[in-house]
Each structure stands twice: as structure tokens, then as C-alpha cells.
Amino acid sequence: MRHRITRGLTGLILVVTLAGTIVYCTNKDFSSSGMIFSSSVAGAREANIATNSVLAQIKARGELVALTRYNTSSYFIYKGQPMGYEYEMLKLLANYLDVDLKIVATDDWSGMFDALENGQGDIIAANLIVSESRATKLAFTDSYRITRQVLVQRKPDGWRKMTTHGLNASLIRDPVALIGRTVSVRQSSAYYTSLVELSRELGGNINIDPIPEDVETEELIKLVAEGKIDFTVADEDVARLNQAYFSNLDVETVLSLPQSIAWAVRKDAPHLLSEVNKWLNSLQSTYDPTFNVIYKKYYKNNQAFARHMTSAYSSKNGDKISEYDDLFRINASRIGWDWRLIAAQAFEESHFDIHTESRMGAVGMMQLLPTTGKDFGANNLRNPAENIRAGASYLKWLDEYWSKEILDPNERLKFVLASYNAGQGHIQDARRLATKYGYSSDLWDGNVALFLLKKSKKKYYNDPIVRFGYCRGIEPFNYVKGVLNRYEHYKKMLT
Template sequence: MNHSKHNLLYFLILLLFHFSCTTTKNGENSGNANQEIVETEIEEEKFSNKDFPEIKRRGKLIALTAYSSTSYFIYKGQTMGYEYELLSKLAADLGLELHVKVYKSIDSLSLALQKGDGDLIAYGLAITKRRQEKVDFTSSLAQIKQVLVQRKPDNWRKIAKHKTDKQLIRNVIDLAGKTVTVRENTPYHLRLKNLESELGEDINIILADKNTSTEELIHKVANKEIELTVADENIAKLNNTYYPDIDIETAISFPQRIAWATRKQSPELKAKVNHWLDSMKNTTDFYVIYNKYFKNVRAQSKRFDSEFFSSVDHRGLLSKYDEIIKEQAEVLGWDWLMLASLVYQESKFDPKAKSWVGAVGLMQLMPATAKEYGANNPRDPRQNLRAGTKYLKWLEEYWKDIPDENERMKFVLASYNTGQGHVRDAQRLAKKYEHDPLVWNDNVEKYLLLKSNKNYYRDEVVKFGYARGKEPVHYVANILERHSRYIELLRNN
């Protein structure tokens, strides 16, 4: 950049809104890393030359990432994500504190890195020539293909697979003349343009708003709002868990490498990260983390369990833990069948249940929550229920500003599932957009669903970023519906 005395450049500095997050009692902000959410970006000033020696002296590794359902997110008050877990291990092995800056758009990451706002981009970026002009890529984390996301026929469950296949696009040649929606200048867009050249025929490429995420486009395919889109295979597989009516079997590209990125002026850091990654990829830990987010997606889908209730035995019992549930419901001031419905939703009354995120026991307590509320052995049914009840009691107090107790129950249930931070965000959005922040149905729940949409989770009133709102909304509905069924089932017992 030219800095001569005779040629001054004036830079518009956009306001940065940020805050640091640390583990708190209520689990609203958690994780071992400091987190800063960057609302907007600074215009280009000068590129940084910071490298590993300076980072080591600082004692802190600053990573840049973006919210997504795989890279970085908050679930049940815990910071999670594929990139986040790897980053935590990298920082620990380098003897550094981890600080994460979470940008609300991946388009901001490259400039922020070059400016020196962070040391590396920890987000699964496809390695492309265009990106290599701006940054250096680390050793690849994985190889992925781009796949076509399309709807299965409405009757796909009733017909043979080969008949389903005949109704789907299975050869890229058949994309000619089809309408595919993607964001502009993404690897997906570039691949479709290349396919047009290879096929010698046009594909009707619809360019989505730049703030639309791949996951939002997949959602639109599932909801019949658009015909087709393209996604990385790992993202598609994860979302296929939530949308079983979509098909993701048709690859449209050769395998592509995805990696993190460092500045071109940071060769020592790149060498350190590459050495660590090359070693890490030979360990069991690496594959455990990868499988947790990308391979074992069926375990995650259990969070969306569709069964409304369990059976009642000949004695009129829901489970052998009914008496303990009744005791704790009395402490909580709830109908015991409501608490039983929550317990079933969490664990199906299995005290040995362990979720993909590490939650354990009847009420699926995260280890930190279990410890804080006195469950030294969270697999013990009585300890687990007692600790879970204390946490629910705390949430009741947290939402005491909701005057109607039936409405308050919905806010408490949603918070138990996804963390009260995300629910409070949805409440702030509801108020901003002139909906009732004290009412759940069609009001706060609407904005919790919209927290997976960049236009909303990037809103200035939002403090906790991306949330897969479909889960807590279904969670609340399922528990309330099951509670009604339990009342019907046990009326004569």
C-alpha cells in the first residue's frame, strides 16, 4: 500500500462490536477459549508480517473462524465444533492460550488475516488458485467432493431405490438446462461454470444472496423452495441427517482439498501448524474428532427423535425412575409428567445414555453442568435428576420476567436444550421486529428458527451467533406433545 507523504489514503473505519466470552455459571457463554464476535470488518490498512516468534512472545494464538454447524457453534452452553476442537489441541500443544475471533461472514476472514487481526483462518476452505493468491494454505485436513443436493420423490420410502434413482439426476450431463442455486464466486459457482464449458450447454445458475449459507440453501431444497443446490459432501451428509428427503449421492466434482490458511508473511507459523497437523492426522484423536462431526452424524440425529412417548407397563409406570422423577418434580413445582417427558426426550430413561457431545445420564447433563450442580457421578440416576432439577430451577429464575407460567415453561425447555443465550437472542430479535418477546409460539420461536439465517444471526442485537433453531423448537413441541399423551395414557392408572 502506498504511504508516501504526497499521496495520502483515507480509510473508512467501520465500527467493530466485540466482546469476550468466558465460562459462566449459567453456561450462556462457555468454552476454554476467549471468543470475540466481530460484527463488521475494517477496511484494508496494511498487511501484517507477524510470524510465530511474535505469537510465542504474546503467548496467545488468535484464530479466525465463522459460525457454522460444524466449524464453530455453541450447543447446550458449550463451545463446540470440528475446527474449535482441533484449535484447542493445537494451542495447547504449542503452549499458547487460544483466542477465537468469530466473524459472521467467511468473506471477511482473508482480509482480517492479512491485516493481522488473527494468526490463522481455522475454517474448512477449499484450496483454490484464487484463494492461493491471497493466503498460504496449511496441510489439508481432508478431501471432499462437491455434491448435488436434490429432493427425493415424494414416495421414495415406498419404492425401490433403482426406481428412485431414475427420477433423480445421477449424471452431471443431465444438469444441462436445470436450475441450480448457489452463491456467487464460491467454489460451487465456479464448478458449475466449468461444467457448462465441459458440457457445451447452459446450466441455469441462480445466484443467491451473498449472506445465504450453504445450509440455508439445503433447507430451501428440502422445503421445495428451490430445485437444486451444491454443497461440500461433509456438510451435505450432516444436513441429510436433518432432512432425510434430500438426496446427496451425485458428485459433481473430483475430490478437493480443504485446509486452514496463514498469511504469506508467516512461514514459521505455517511450518509449525503443518508439522502439528501432519502428526495429529496419524493419531486416534484426529479421527475421533472428525467422526464426531462428519461420520457419526446419525448419532446427532437422535437429538431430533420423533417418538412422542414411551410405553406404559402393566403397573402404570413410565419407567423405574418414576418415583425419583416425582420427588424432583415436586421440588421444581412441575407436573411430574412434564419432567418425565423431558427425561424421555433426553435419554429415553437410560441412565447410561451418552450423547455425541458428551452429555450423560437421564437428563443428559454436560460434565461442567453436572459438576456445578452437585452430580459427582452423573450416571447415578438420583444424582443426575437432582442436578438437572437444580439447573431447571435456575432457568425458571432466569426467565422470571415471563409472567405467564405456561409461556415460561417453553422458554425454560428451549434453554435447557440450546442454552438461554440463544433463546435470549431470539427474544431480542422478536422485540426488534415487533413481535411479542414474552410469547413463544409464532413469536420468539420464529426468531430462534431464523438464527440459522445469516441475515438474522448477524443482526446487531444478536450476541450468540449461529444456532440451529430447528432443534430447540422441535424439542419444546415434542416435550409438550408427549406430556399431553402421558396424561391421556395414565388417566386410568
């Protein structure tokens, strides 16, 4: 490392590294101890790296951006709830880092790698096999699962009546038999690389059919079961899970040695890599059963997998959030809102349970007090149509109320949701506090939201400008965040 050295009037030497790090030391330090000089520069440089690291950026913005794919093992929505093995693990990681989680499900596999490289995401969590070729571009975390690659093939017609010997004789059990056969996989997948290597080792030609990058392995497995392609390759646990649904599939032929599954970060993110590994090791080495519970939930529960594969309320194969979607659409159209936003709010309020009642007496899916329900035309709040209609009308009223003061519609939405949860009086108090302390009264994040949180403290709720007293601000704060986060999930998967 080279440095520019300038002698100051005070007897200090100013050292400016080419990386821009500034270090001060005395003449004595500089002349008599090269070690002191070197360690000072190295320490300052390390501090500079840490300050500007990917991990530091994640902490500063309060959000971990995770890249993944839509499938029944990574990320999907079922009955309005985001789910998936990778999704639940990522939530645990985000909690550990004390940040929010943002999921970005890319359109195709190659695009996911590009998005990481371009800084559009912090981490890839998508059932990635660790491979030598991938390791040249990505920094892999410690492995959190071990799997093998298996051949997915279709059993012959009448297989139920065949003996085990006869069935095995009709199927490929020796990889040599793949010579001259066509196997369909994505070119960016580790399966493609393995097949190329296997073909070379066998000294024969396996015909590898490169499938478009937006096709999931689960979709290829289904195509094999339906007879539309002959063979594909999958991770053993994923293949066995699908075999429980497609009984005419065979997944017994192993094509690889055990392989590691891991997450990946950029090569320039060593601090993030270290922190993720620290968390993973802690999760796997404690007596906490969470890690195994999540794995079994998605890879060992055949009945749940079948529900997710067939349900109209699963984003994997369906197009519905709930049985009340038509009511959400009708009322959203009436008030000029996105139906998925009202659905997200309804889930946040009640998990779509029309019979629920809060300890404060709020009733039904949209959690309306009886007096509020009557004000907006509902006589029976346990009737889904009346409840949703009244809730939507209340949202419209709040939107009109705030439109006079919050002109930006995106900002206004946050004020509307917060008011729905806590009442507009508390929100107006928070605005007055924001103005008093030099913050914006028209912006939510970091401004009005900040002082809504402070309204649980005596100094603030006893302030003379506060008219509505104490408010447990964390509840509306989390409510706004929860509704909007869920809305983003719904927008990505449903039209």
C-alpha cells in the same frame, strides 16, 4: 540486496541493510570472503524475520486468533459447551503452540477472507476447499481431509414407493442434465467456481444463483429439503450427514474429483504455516486416535448431528444455554449483571449440574459451601433457584467489596471471579506482593494474576506481607480465564 557500508574506528565494518538489519564484520571478513559477508547478512535477516513473524507475534501475545463460521461442523455451542470439528482441532493446535485460543466467527464468508488479509485473524479454519483461485491470495496448510463436491437435490414425492431404477431416472445423475437448471451457492465458495467451470466444459448454461454470503451451506441444504430451492452443492461428508436428517434428499451425484480441505494463513506467515504443518503431520502420523475420534464425532455420528440440529440448547437452531436460563436472567437483572456471564460461571463451576458436590463440600450449580449459602439466604443448595440466587448475591457482595479499590469495572470483574474461586484474602495477598515487586495492584493480567501464581512458591507465601499463606494460584488463574472465555462464546451467539 543493497547495503550502506560505514567503516568504524575499531576496524569493524558496520553494514546496514535497507531492511534495517545491522551486521558487524571485520575488514578481513568483508574483503576476503564475500560468502562470509553474504551468509552473515542472510542469517541476520532470517533472524529478523523470525522475530517479527506472525508466529512470533502469536507467541508474544499468547493467543491464536482463528477465523471460522457458525455451523454444526465448524463451531457452535451445545448445552453451554463450545463445540465443532474445527473448534476442537484449533484447541489442539493452540495447546501445541502453548497459547490461548480466540475464536472469531465472521458474519459472512467474504468478510472472513478480508479479516485474515487485514490482520484481524491469524488463521482460517472453516472447511475450506483448496482451489487455484484461493491459492493466489492464501497460503494453505497441508490437507487434513479429502472430499468431493456433490449435488444436493430433492427426491420426488412418493419416493419411498419407487424402485431404485425409477428413483434414479427421476433424479439428475449426469451433470449434463444441469444445463438450463438453477443451482444456488455462495459466489465466494469453491462450489461457484466449480459450477462455472462445469458449465464451460459442458458447453451449456447452468444457471448459478448467487446466494448471500452470510448463508451457510447447511442452510442451503435445508432449503432444498423444504422445496424452497431446487439444487445446491456441498462437500460429500457434510451432505451425507445432513441427508441422515433430511431423508428426502439425494446426494449421490458427484460433481468433482477428490479435493483437499485445509486451513489457510496469510502469504506473509511462512513460519506459522510451517509450524501448523509440522503439528498436522505429527497428529496424522502417530498412533494417537485423537484425529479420527474428532472426525467421527462430527461427521459420522448421525444421532448427535440430529440432536445438534433440533435441540433448543444448540446455538445452531436454538436460543438457550441451559434449562436454568430464566433463573440466570432473573438474578442477573437483580444484581445488574449480564445473565450470560452468570451462566458462564455456573458452567465453569458445575457444568449446570445441581447435584454435584466438590471434595471441599461446595454444593450445586454455583458450588457454594453450606455456610456461604446460608449467609446469602439459601437453605437448600440443591434447589436450583436457591443456589443460583445465593451465588448471584455472593457475586454482588464481592463486586461491592472490590468497588472501593478497583475502580475499572472490567478489571474488577477479574478480581471478583478470582475471589469467588479462591477467596478475597488470597487476592489481597497477591496485590500486596505486586506492590512490593513494583507491579500494579489494580491490574489483573500480568500483575496481580502473576503474583497469585507465585503464591504456590515458598519464597512468596512465606513473605511477611502475606497473610493467608499458600495458594495453588493456577486454579483461580485458570478459573478467571475459563469463565471470561466462555462468556465471550455466549455473547457471540446468544442475546
